[in-house]
Amino acid sequence: MTEREKVLELLNVQLKELDNITTRDNGRIWEHFTVEVIKKYLGEKSTFLQPFNSSYNFFQDKYSLSTDISRAKEVIRKCIQYIELNGVQELPKTIEFVQPEPPQSNFINRISDTALWTIIGVGIPGLISIGIFFGNMYSDKQNFELRQENRMMKDSLSSFKSSVMSAQERTRDTTNTVRKKLKNKGQPK
Numbered sequence: 001m002t003e004r005e006k007v008l009e010l011l012n013v014q015l016k017e018l019d020n021i022t023t024r025d026n027g028r029i030w031e032h033f034t035v036e037v038i039k040k041y042l043g044e045k046s047t048f049l050q051p052f053n054s055s056y057n058f059f060q061d062k063y064s065l066s067t068d069i070s071r072a073k074e075v076i077r078k079c080i081q082y083i084e085l086n087g088v089q090e091l092p093k094t095i096e097f098v099q100p101e102p103p104q105s106n107f108i109n110r111i112s113d114t115a116l117w118t119i120i121g122v123g124i125p126g127l128i129s130i131g132i133f134f135g136n137m138y139s140d141k142q143n144f145e146l147r148q149e150n151r152m153m154k155d156s157l158s159s160f161k162s163s164v165m166s167a168q169e170r171t172r173d174t175t176n177t178v179r180k181k182l183k184n185k186g187q188p189k
Contacts, residue, residue, distance in 0.1 A: 007041045007088050008080060018069050027059030028069060038079060041088040048079050068097045
């Protein structure tokens with residue numbers, strides 16, 4: 001018996017079984033088996049699978065049970081007619097195992113675990129040390145700039161003090177002079 005004859009006989013059995021379906025549950029079991037047969041012998045992308053995969057698929061309470069059975073019979077008859085004209089899909093004789101491609105290695109995959117832990121053990125403290133060094137250098141620079149600014153402020157403050165002192169002395173001298181003049185004016189000659 002050829003593959004074609006086996007499939008035709010199987011589909012004819014499925015066609016006859018439709019007459020024995022009395023409940024939707026039995027219809028769903030029939031449907032699942034029939035879908036697998038069509039996938040296997042007519043292909044996973046066969047147009048004969050559309051009525052089973054659509055929103056109006058069989059035995060799902062959309063139509064009456066008798067309507068579902070008559071629609072299913074029509075699909076099976078069309079499958080039989082197609083196979084009689086075109087034959088069945090050729091099935092592979094052997095199963096080929098495809099060797100998966102090894103994952104591509106990156107920089108870290110090429111380094112041994114010991115070397116990686118050494119790099120981490122030295123690298124992290126090294127980065128921290130560099131950070132502390134540059135942080136202190138930046139802080140020292142800011143301290144130096146603050147010292148210079150303080151020195152400039154002290155110089156300007158001391159010059160301000162001396163100018164205020166000289167202004168006070170002039171004011172005192174002027175006041176003393178005015179007092180002397182007033183005293184002298186008030187005394188009889």
